[in-house]
Amino acid sequence: MIGKKSLFVACLALAALAGGFGxxxxxxCSANAAVSEGGLSPFLAFGLGARADRLDADGPSLFFDLxxxxxxxxxxxxxxxSLDFDLSLRRLAGATNLGLELEGSGLLPTASLPGAxxxxxxxxxxxxxxxxxxxxRPLAAVDLLETGYxxxxxxxxxxxxxxxxxxxxxxxxxxxxxxxxxxxYALDPAAELSWYPGFPLSASxxxxxxxxxxxLSLDSLSLEGSLVASPxxxxxxxxxxxxxxxxxxxxxxVLLEAAFALGRASxxxxxxxxxxxxxxxxxxxxxxxxxxxxxxxxLSLGGD
Amino acid sequence: MRRILLCxxxxxxxxxxxAQAGLSEWYSSSPAARRYKPMEAELAALMAEAESRGIxxxxxxxxxxxxxxxxxxxxxxxxxxxxxxxxxxxxxxxLAESAPxxxxxxxxxxxxxxxxxxxxAGLPGELFKAVLGQAVxxxxxxxRAIDALLAVAAAGSRLGLDAGSQESLAxxxxxxxxxxxxxxxxxxxxxxxxxxxxxxxxxxxxxxxVFDSGGGFLQLEGExxxxxx
Numbered sequence: 001m002i003g004k005k006s007l008f009v010a011c012l013a014l015a016a017l018a019g020g021f022g023x024x025x026x027x028x029c030s031a032n033a034a035v036s037e038g039g040l041s042p043f044l045a046f047g048l049g050a051r052a053d054r055l056d057a058d059g060p061s062l063f064f065d066l067x068x069x070x071x072x073x074x075x076x077x078x079x080x081x082s083l084d085f086d087l088s089l090r091r092l093a094g095a096t097n098l099g100l101e102l103e104g105s106g107l108l109p110t111a112s113l114p115g116a117x118x119x120x121x122x123x124x125x126x127x128x129x130x131x132x133x134x135x136x137r138p139l140a141a142v143d144l145l146e147t148g149y150x151x152x153x154x155x156x157x158x159x160x161x162x163x164x165x166x167x168x169x170x171x172x173x174x175x176x177x178x179x180x181x182x183x184x185y186a187l188d189p190a191a192e193l194s195w196y197p198g199f200p201l202s203a204s205x206x207x208x209x210x211x212x213x214x215x216l217s218l219d220s221l222s223l224e225g226s227l228v229a230s231p232x233x234x235x236x237x238x239x240x241x242x243x244x245x246x247x248x249x250x251x252x253x254v255l256l257e258a259a260f261a262l263g264r265a266s267x268x269x270x271x272x273x274x275x276x277x278x279x280x281x282x283x284x285x286x287x288x289x290x291x292x293x294x295x296x297x298x299l300s301l302g303g304d
Numbered sequence: 305m306r307r308i309l310l311c312x313x314x315x316x317x318x319x320x321x322x323a324q325a326g327l328s329e330w331y332s333s334s335p336a337a338r339r340y341k342p343m344e345a346e347l348a349a350l351m352a353e354a355e356s357r358g359i360x361x362x363x364x365x366x367x368x369x370x371x372x373x374x375x376x377x378x379x380x381x382x383x384x385x386x387x388x389x390x391x392x393x394x395x396x397x398x399l400a401e402s403a404p405x406x407x408x409x410x411x412x413x414x415x416x417x418x419x420x421x422x423x424x425a426g427l428p429g430e431l432f433k434a435v436l437g438q439a440v441x442x443x444x445x446x447x448r449a450i451d452a453l454l455a456v457a458a459a460g461s462r463l464g465l466d467a468g469s470q471e472s473l474a475x476x477x478x479x480x481x482x483x484x485x486x487x488x489x490x491x492x493x494x495x496x497x498x499x500x501x502x503x504x505x506x507x508x509x510x511x512x513x514v515f516d517s518g519g520g521f522l523q524l525e526g527e528x529x530x531x532x533x
Contacts, residue, residue, distance in 0.1 A: 024503040049501050051531070055513035065531060086533070092517045130481060130520050161522040164489055194525065196492035200462055204496070204529075228499040230462050238499045264464045271505060273464075302505040 023052040023303060030296025036288060045071040060091040081108035097126040118143040133159040151176040168192040186212040200230040220246040234261035252284040270303030326365050327351055336372040343378050350385050359392040360413040388420060394429050395419030402437045403446040411447060418450045425457035431471050439478040452478035455487035459494045463504040476512040482520035489521055493528060500532035
């Protein structure tokens with residue numbers, strides 16, 4: 001009886017949470033061609049992004065984000081696929097934001113990558129101020145595959161807003177236990193600088209370093225920069241540059257995308273938009289350069 | 305009777321003379337003004353009309369100088385200035401109704417200038433009136449409400465926001481704890497979310513949720529970047 005009552009209460013709570021949900025989805029499909037020393041490799045790429053949220057300024061807010069990407073070579077047998085989700089429950093109490101977050105990421109194994117099926121549970125805690133916010137995030141993660149690991153850690157940092165700049169330094173400490181034995185720790189200092197100048201442009205730069213005392217090839221440096229601009233209504237330009245460097249590998253990539261909005265229709269409760277993205281890319285993977293070009297169609301749907 | 309009429313006309317004549325003096329000074333000091341010499345009488349009439357409707361002539365003069373610097377064709381410039389006079393008159397009427405003190409106070413020219421920018425950015429007058437009225441009724445300074453409208457107009461023109469979203473967002477921003485000097489950053493913040501494939505509905509509801517719960521741009525930036533991970 002108690003079980004039935006609990007189930008009923010849980011159903012009521014879920015129904016209450018479900019009311020007032022808003023959702024948006026983006027579908028991307030594109031035809032691409034990559035050129036490298038190995039020759040020309042045409043491929044198709046698909047992407048799905050879905051977001052749902054129930055926002056409440058006075059109560060708990062619930063967020064769900066899902067993204068899935070897949071690509072398939074047209075002449076060869078190469079493919080890739082990934083799936084990520086993030087389920088987050090947050091509640092603001094005074095100036096403090098408390099949360100419970102479950103993240104998942106999956107990567108299809110390929111000839112060169114072992115794949116991943118990871119889950120991460122964290123308890124983000126943010127102390128908000130008008131110019132400065134402090135954050136603390138204890139987390140536990142597990143990669144379920146044979147090549148995976150279990151880890152626990154703590155991330156801390158602050159966000160400082162000065163004029164149009166936001167500076168976010170942070171530090172993470174984690175313990176890692178691979179399934180095949182051993183116990184390792186890693187330090188992850190990171191810093192992000194973003195610029196929001198007040199006209200239709202934004203820029204950000206993120207640097208993350210992973211340091212470990214043991215010889216597990218964990219040491220790495222990753223750099224990410226992005227620039228977004230909207231020089232005209234209906235045109236969105238974005239430039240992304242990424243670099244990953246470790247003792248065994250190095251990869252650099254630059255991607256330029258111009259998305260031309262074809263049209264948007266909306267009512268009070270829903271909307272849909274269609275755009276044409278054109279992409280140009282350059283990648284340097286362990287010394288081998290490749291270039292890519294792609295064009296496609298992006299459909300965005302949203303509603304309350 | 306004649307004396308009363310004269311007393312009423314004198315301030316208007318003084319204003320018209322001041323407007324004419326400003327225009328003459330612009331013609332003599334700005335190299336860009338030469339192109340518009342043939343329409344001096346038309347411009348003088350527009351300035352006098354603005355003054356007679358309670359619009360400070362320096363606003364029209366500033367718009368005239370801006371158009372001349374951009375080498376706008378004379379006939380297009382005259383039409384634009386007529387549109388500006390109508391926009392400023394609408395703002396003045398809304399201010400007189402919603403915030404009578406501000407409509408006649410020392411900040412009048414500044415409020416009219418920013419209000420005119422809001423209408424030129426494409427926000428409907430009814431929306432302007434609704435947001436200003438609600439914000440002022442809740443104790444917000446008219447200038448802050450107009451700055452919020454201006455920020456939303458700039459962000460909305462890129463995102464294609466509907467009128468309902470613009471109204472809710474502008475009111476929420478005006479009532480927020482964020483500094484009005486930083487309101488213009490809203491379009492850059494939204495642009496970052498847009499590049500991360502966040503849609504207009506989501507960005508607006510996220511921003512309103514943050515502002516209504518006492519947060520500002522720093523918290524909104526944190527929420528947007530968290531969802532772009």
